[in-house]
Amino acid sequence: MNPAPASAALALGDDALVLSHRLGEWAGHAPVLEEELALANIALDLLGQARVLLSLVGDEDELAYLREERAFRNLQLVEQPRGDFAHTIARQLYFSSYQRLLYEELAQGDTAIAELASKAVKEVDYHRDHAEHWTLRLGDGTAESHQRMQQALDALWRYTGEAFEPIEGLAVDWATLRARWTDRITTVLRQATLTLPNGPQSGAWAAGGGRQGVHTEPFGRMLAEMQHLHRSHPGATW
Amino acid sequence: MTTMAPDAGTQDDAAYEARFNAAVAAEERIEPRDWMPDAYRASLVRQIAQHAHSEIIGMQPEANWITRAPSLRRKAILMAKVQDEAGHGLYLYSAAETLGTSRDELLDRLHAGRQKYSSIFNYPTLTWADVGAIGWLVDGAAITNQVPLCRCSYGPYARAMVRICKEESFHQRQGYELLLALSKGTEAQHAMAQDAVNRWWWPSLMMFGPPDDESAHSAQSMAWRIKRHSNDELRQRFVDICVPQAESLGLTLPDPDLTWDEERGHYAFGPIDWDEFREVLRGNGPCNEQRINQRRTAHEEGAWVREAATAYAAKQAERSRHGYRAPQDQQQGDTQEEDIA
Numbered sequence: 001m002n003p004a005p006a007s008a009a010l011a012l013g014d015d016a017l018v019l020s021h022r023l024g025e026w027a028g029h030a031p032v033l034e035e036e037l038a039l040a041n042i043a044l045d046l047l048g049q050a051r052v053l054l055s056l057v058g059d060e061d062e063l064a065y066l067r068e069e070r071a072f073r074n075l076q077l078v079e080q081p082r083g084d085f086a087h088t089i090a091r092q093l094y095f096s097s098y099q100r101l102l103y104e105e106l107a108q109g110d111t112a113i114a115e116l117a118s119k120a121v122k123e124v125d126y127h128r129d130h131a132e133h134w135t136l137r138l139g140d141g142t143a144e145s146h147q148r149m150q151q152a153l154d155a156l157w158r159y160t161g162e163a164f165e166p167i168e169g170l171a172v173d174w175a176t177l178r179a180r181w182t183d184r185i186t187t188v189l190r191q192a193t194l195t196l197p198n199g200p201q202s203g204a205w206a207a208g209g210g211r212q213g214v215h216t217e218p219f220g221r222m223l224a225e226m227q228h229l230h231r232s233h234p235g236a237t238w
Numbered sequence: 239m240t241t242m243a244p245d246a247g248t249q250d251d252a253a254y255e256a257r258f259n260a261a262v263a264a265e266e267r268i269e270p271r272d273w274m275p276d277a278y279r280a281s282l283v284r285q286i287a288q289h290a291h292s293e294i295i296g297m298q299p300e301a302n303w304i305t306r307a308p309s310l311r312r313k314a315i316l317m318a319k320v321q322d323e324a325g326h327g328l329y330l331y332s333a334a335e336t337l338g339t340s341r342d343e344l345l346d347r348l349h350a351g352r353q354k355y356s357s358i359f360n361y362p363t364l365t366w367a368d369v370g371a372i373g374w375l376v377d378g379a380a381i382t383n384q385v386p387l388c389r390c391s392y393g394p395y396a397r398a399m400v401r402i403c404k405e406e407s408f409h410q411r412q413g414y415e416l417l418l419a420l421s422k423g424t425e426a427q428h429a430m431a432q433d434a435v436n437r438w439w440w441p442s443l444m445m446f447g448p449p450d451d452e453s454a455h456s457a458q459s460m461a462w463r464i465k466r467h468s469n470d471e472l473r474q475r476f477v478d479i480c481v482p483q484a485e486s487l488g489l490t491l492p493d494p495d496l497t498w499d500e501e502r503g504h505y506a507f508g509p510i511d512w513d514e515f516r517e518v519l520r521g522n523g524p525c526n527e528q529r530i531n532q533r534r535t536a537h538e539e540g541a542w543v544r545e546a547a548t549a550y551a552a553k554q555a556e557r558s559r560h561g562y563r564a565p566q567d568q569q570q571g572d573t574q575e576e577d578i579a
Binding site for chain 2: 024028029031044047048054061064085138140142225229
């Protein structure tokens, strides 16, 4: 097996780490008990992926707790505050659809990332299923849920563009990945009676820069909370 | 037991009651469709609901540390634990539903302050070590209380408890292991662990409920084989387990009167501050308001989500009656490569 390209392991590991953290913020706040379980389950899967991926690069805790904001390589999409349940579902829809397609492709390779991807693709399949079913319920539920879901999809759309910028070290046909992702999202939204946002895919401004270490304002605050205890006790083991 | 309820209430309740009592005395399990006294049913609903509420309120003090867990391994363990508690809530609400009371009704009673949850969760988790102290002491006390419930006379509750106890014992071990790492860590970590144990010790002893001579529900519950041991017996058992464990942890328990009583073969311990217990029970603990407010807020803010799910399910049922899937598909034709719904 070939060594995994560090830049790619870091980018994918940070996506999983940060989204897991944001989902963990739901604990004790979910709209129904079943979703306490589901969101925690997805967060745990992602944390498991993050630990494998970061360990390909170095010490998982040093990477998670001792890097500065500018050294993180995650997409800006995953670092956004959790918002209401519709925002969380919209993000899960965008991200898990992307991750599902990407891992499927990466699983074909012969690096340590391929090994992780081939295992994780099964759990991500469940994450996408969860997001798609909630998209249908919220989109085609009540007038209020429809409106909230549409707003959330619109608000997060601008963060989807950068997911398809090439990651160094990964042999992926990004244009095809983007086309398959767009097809899938279009189909779900149509079934959910929702409208595909008219944003970056149609030439509008797309946020980006996460992969280069440029993040959004809420991310620094998230890291401050995540890292403070670890950093307060230099050299301690837990 | 298979004693069915009378069809029209014309039969003699006394005969059913005699059969019920005989089944309980013979250690048979009472099942949902069996006849049971109204008071037995009410007592079980009260106890199972309180237990379920404790699981879901109990998520809060620990979830308080998920976003600050100091290593990824600890974060994964903590998330899994909080998730287990949600799962326990689900089994228990389901057990209560077998007695004819829905989860929604029980949640309404919790939110209205008409049903209680374990008072222990009205104490705050101030440091990371509190996560360990909760695992070791609070889950430890819960296991001591709950293992006998695996033999409770009501079948669905007893079966739920078997699974819950297995998971709780894992939680207890992770709490102990977390505290051990702190106790053997830096000076600051050791101090953090000791401080947490100092704060959680006495409230954990209160978890067994008031002394036997003041316990309102105990005698009847013992007779019905819902409860197997008295509050004081269980409390003593817990103290006896904890003292040597504290020694292994390299931590002390905050009770100068804690001594081995050769004659009784148990540890003697100092007086419990029952005034504090009653105050917290009455709503005057450090976090009573915070806990119930968070629960109510999550429920209220989630109302639109639950309504959407109900509305969608109704639409789907209607569509399947009429043999089509979604309005959009009808208009545009079925062009997607994969069916999603």
